[in-house]
Amino acid sequence: MCTNKKYNKIQPRYSGEKILNDLTIRFARPDEGALLLSFIKKLADYEKRLHEVIASEQDIIDVIFNRKIAEALIADYRDEPAGFAIFFYNFSTFTGKPGIYIEDLFVNPEIRGKGIGKLLFSYIAKIALERKCSRVEWSVLKWNKPSIKFYSGMDATLKDEWVLYKLSGKALRDIALLAKDF
Template sequence: MSTDPRVRPATVEDVPAILRLVHALAVYEKEPDAVEAGEDHFRQALFPTEGPAGAFCHVAEVDGRVVGIAVWFLSFSTWTGRHGIWLEDLFVLPEQRGSGLGKALLQRLAQICVERGYTRLEWWVLDWNAPSIAFYEALGAVAQDEWTTFRLDGAALSNLGA
């Protein structure tokens, strides 16, 4: 399988750029103050000093500058008994959209799934994000409208975990 040379696995040196793009994503998603993570959080998650990484990242570069990210982790299907990839965030700077970088990032994750025998590549997208929805549908992705996302965080998570 061919791989776009502009896409590569992130390195620890990419952490500042990854965080910069996460902040840009938060602005795009109308949550500019929502990012709590710092560089140390990303270093520990992506490049831990002990044990395996819990999350992974691929970056897209143009002229040596990181302009896109795909942050992901392994999921698991009890129905297939195999792993998949959960794409937590895909983001390409607005001035680079339409250049093929978003597709190249997704293509690399799909290649990883095929190479490793993973059965799924999944993610979510905000309902109002029509450009992204159209992009994903053009790639053959299918919305899973029959599922409702639930989340426990903050006080509710603390109360249940107490």
């Protein structure tokens, strides 16, 4: 949760918010670290990147519930966890307002096609507007045609003029060494 009260219009409601008869979108609870990690692993497996997941249940609990760096939503379909989304704030210097970045969004494959993913997006969009955010952003793997089609159907803008970079591991440590004396 953002620590700036100005942007903290929605407080987590652990009881959930009914969206449709069979679907509830709610903030994840602190006792659901294992559930969140299982969704993360399912997503990573789908993306052929399961070998990259090194996060532990405690890491997820710490970042989301203790340090409040990110937030997590759970989609319950017929009272069973069916999908999730993890998001956090970013910032637009051009608009002078925060935005929301969706790190992960996943719906169990066996129940896709019921609108659960779109409702997770809709709920995040609602949060963004209520918190006075100027945008919602996310990334998708180039080969993931079903997701690209899904996002295109929401009138999302493809930002193909941007190239995404990442520093991690040794590269991150090496560049940080340049600032060791500062």
